[in-house]
Amino acid sequence: MPYEIVMPRLGWNMEEGTLVEWLKKDGDPVIKGEMVCTIEGDKAAAEVESFEAGILKIPYASPPPGQTVPVGTLLGYVVAEAELETFDPNAGRADDAGSGAVAVGLTAVDPVEGTAPAGVSVPDPGTGDVAERATPAATGRERGAPAISPRARRAAQSAGIDWRRLQGTGRSGRIVERDVLGAARGLKAARGHGAERRHEAVRRIDRAMDGTFGKTNTGQGDMRQVIARRMAESHQTTAPVTLNTEADVTSLWSLISDACHPSWYDLMAGITAVALAEHPVMNTSWRDGVVLHDGIHIGIAVDTTGGVIAPVIRDVSGKSLPEIAAVTKSLIQNAREGSLTLDQIEGGTFTLTNLGMYDVDAFTPIIHHPQCAILGLGRAAPRVVVVDESSGETGVRRMMTLSLTFDHRIVDGAPAARFLQRIKQLAEAPESVFGKADGIQTGPS
Amino acid sequence: MTEKTFTEAAREALSDAMDADPAIFVVGEGAGERGGNFETTAGLYEKHGPLRLCDTPICERGFIGMCTGAAMTGARPVVDFMFTDFILDGLGELINQTSKMQYMSNGRLKMPMVLRGCIGIGHSAATHHSGSYYPFFVHIPGFRVALPSNPADAKGLFATALRGEDPVFFMEHRHLLNLKGPVPDGEHRVPFGQAAVVREGTDATVVALTVMVHHALQVAEELSGEGISLEIVDPRTVAPLDVETILASVRKTGRLLIVDETFMPCGIGAEISAHVTEHGFDELDAPIKRLNGAHVPTPYSPSLERAVVPDRTTIEETVRELLAE
Structure with a gap:
């Protein structure tokens, strides 16, 4: 009789727990008393011990690491070698009343609030009554959760996908099988590369799917998934702060009529590159620590029918305004045609986004994770402003609100404000940036 | 033959x-x-x-x-x-x-x-x-x-x-x-309780009875031009009913429509639907749909007659609704 490893109850009040990780892989031999996985309850983490020797078998329906499940949920089996041939871990639990489920013990490892002294094994006290609650798959629709078809729910379970985060495409938003399979394809792409670290995996998913989109144009569904995941990822993991300032862009505006017809993106990319060179802490990413970037590669957010995408202008510092304008033009065109290649999307170190054409003054852009910051451009509207304070003289000037969102994990408020202030100064005196025809001066002139 | x-x-x-x-x-x-x-x-x-x-x-x-x-x-x-x-x-x-x-x-x-x-x-x-x-x-x-x-x-x-x-x-x-x-010439018997899969497909299962099999086949042919793939099952006998073949098809497609000219209440569609939810609940990606004749005494006028029975148009509409579920 294979022994069941279930989500143990770490304390009387614990109703659900999270499988943190398996310490053994499916098919690994396990000796009696060995720890097979780590779980986490409300207050403590614990390693789960096998009371029997055998081979670890993890059924498809087992929750993926990171998923929270009710106490008593089946995690895996320890199967005696003799039984291995005839035992199917995916056949379902033989005895759903769960009488034999006291096959595991646990050892509390939480040093602060451990519910059991370290090293003492405690039989799971809750299995008897909790087993009747069964796994999430068997329960009805949870309150507040989106509707999902039974088939999609099963597909999500076998693919290890948390369907509560999916956007359904069925009638009235019901999650159907195709939604789960779409999400599973993304996950598979990430796992296929053998990514070990979470941020790596996320990055690769996005790259893989962005790339797929760009080349084969698989449609809005996949791209929306990528955007949704990236925005949520950014919002949940960064410590975003948005600073607003107003710049007098009257002289910069006059450059729009330049022979190369630069756009606001081109002008602000040039200015931002100069400011980034002076404030290297803003030209960074967070990857378990601050990573400084040598090159200045600025992404520009482009609105396409499939959703927003940010192709990257490479090495902005070495380029003249006409060069930047030419690159930007082709990037935007490729983005709208869905023909961006992978190297046109990845590698950005900073991002610009512009909503000024829609009469937006200021907004709170979301950081293009894991970059440090993003600069939002508002509209350049003509306004009556005080041009000389002493005489009280007013005049009509083009004013633009600049919205800088930065990751407070990487940089503090004052240095970020100094950076924004520098952008404002450069935007108000563009000749210091665009004065030379052969390229942008990245140092102070 | x-x-x-x-x-x-x-x-x-x-x-x-x-x-x-x-x-x-x-x-x-x-x-x-x-x-x-x-x-x-x-x-x-x-x-x-x-x-x-x-x-x-x-x-x-x-x-x-x-x-x-x-x-x-x-x-x-x-x-x-x-x-x-x-x-x-x-x-x-x-x-x-x-x-x-x-x-x-x-x-x-x-x-x-x-x-x-x-x-x-x-x-x-x-x-x-x-x-x-x-x-x-x-x-x-x-x-x-x-x-x-x-x-x-x-x-x-x-x-x-x-x-x-x-x-x-x-x-x-x-x-x-x-x-x-x-x-077939000579001795030919079709056993009872053995449904026929008259067209294979992947997007939805249509169980159709008697003349509705032909309507469903035509709809399947038309929709195949749009990339919609219907599987058509003809139960051939309804007592006994070959639930297993229907379940196997739903396992493949996840969606089920039952088309029957007779009245809907307590009908064959209700029976098939109950079997599939009891034995194939986890296979379903959408609610089961039924398309039946109108629940009224049959009229005499040809135009009213046409209005009370499922036809290619209503089958196609219902298939589209099922796929949108």
Whole structure:
């Protein structure tokens, strides 16, 4: 009789727990008393011990690491070698009343609030009554959760996908099988590369799917998934702060009529590159620590029918305004045609986004994770402003609100404000940036 | 294989069985010299004479009772009702005696009896000649119900009915009587309780009965141009019902529509739907849909007749709704 490893109850009040990780892989031999996985309850983490020797078998329906499940949920089996041939871990639990489920013990490892002294094994006290609650798959629709078809729910379970985060495409938003399979394809792409670290995996998913989109144009569904995941990822993991300032862009505006017809993106990319060179802490990413970037590669957010995408202008510092304008033009065109290649999307170190054409003054852009910051451009509207304070003289000037969102994990408020202030100064005196025809001066002139 | 109409194919099965088994005889109004209202017995009177092709007066309950007695005592009656509507006049006999006799005799008596008649709406036959009613018979223990949709199945299912030991309703849709198709020569039987997957597909399963099989096939063909792939299942008999084949199809597609010309309440669609939710709940990616004839007495006017039965347009609409679920 294979022994069941279930989500143990770490304390009387614990109703659900999270499988943190398996310490053994499916098919690994396990000796009696060995720890097979780590779980986490409300207050403590614990390693789960096998009371029997055998081979670890993890059924498809087992929750993926990171998923929270009710106490008593089946995690895996320890199967005696003799039984291995005839035992199917995916056949379902033989005895759903769960009488034999006291096959595991646990050892509390939480040093602060451990519910059991370290090293003492405690039989799971809750299995008897909790087993009747069964796994999430068997329960009805949870309150507040989106509707999902039974088939999609099963597909999500076998693919290890948390369907509560999916956007359904069925009638009235019901999650159907195709939604789960779409999400599973993304996950598979990430796992296929053998990514070990979470941020790596996320990055690769996005790259893989962005790339797929760009080349084969698989449609809005996949791209929306990528955007949704990236925005949520950014919002949940960064410590975003948005600073607003107003710049007098009257002289910069006059450059729009330049022979190369630069756009606001081109002008602000040039200015931002100069400011980034002076404030290297803003030209960074967070990857378990601050990573400084040598090159200045600025992404520009482009609105396409499939959703927003940010192709990257490479090495902005070495380029003249006409060069930047030419690159930007082709990037935007490729983005709208869905023909961006992978190297046109990845590698950005900073991002610009512009909503000024829609009469937006200021907004709170979301950081293009894991970059440090993003600069939002508002509209350049003509306004009556005080041009000389002493005489009280007013005049009509083009004013633009600049919205800088930065990751407070990487940089503090004052240095970020100094950076924004520098952008404002450069935007108000563009000749210091665009004065030379052969390229942008990245140092102070 | 020979090209035959539905009626010719069924008649071939009857003729072959009568040649082989002298216990088989046919009763019905016009079943004798006239050769059957729908030519179901054409040519057999000349061959087998008035004793085995027995004309009756209009007295359904009487001749059903007589045939029940004949079956109990070793004969194999075939009752030709012309229209299924007329079977209703003998329901007391059928349900209280015919269906129960094997059970009441502890299996010592057999009840090899075939009850045949036309079903279906669509010839301005009005409300007394357009009924289908087979869900009634499925409800009663002891009956079998065959619903052939093509000439080959008509021959094969009729041949099986003529050799069984239970009372069998053999229902012939009027729109199908002149339908031509290849029919196996010689001995050909289609076992009861074995559905046919008449078209394979991946996006949705359509279970269709009798003439609806043909409508569904046409819709499937049209929609294939849009990349929609329908699997069409023809149960062929609804008592017994081949739930396993339907489940296997739903396992593949995740979506199910049941198209049946008869009324929806307590119908075959409800029965199939219940089986699939009980045994295949986790296979379903969308709620099961049913498309039935309108729940009204059948009208006489051709345009109103068309409005009360499912057709290609309503099937296509319902398929699209199912795929949007």
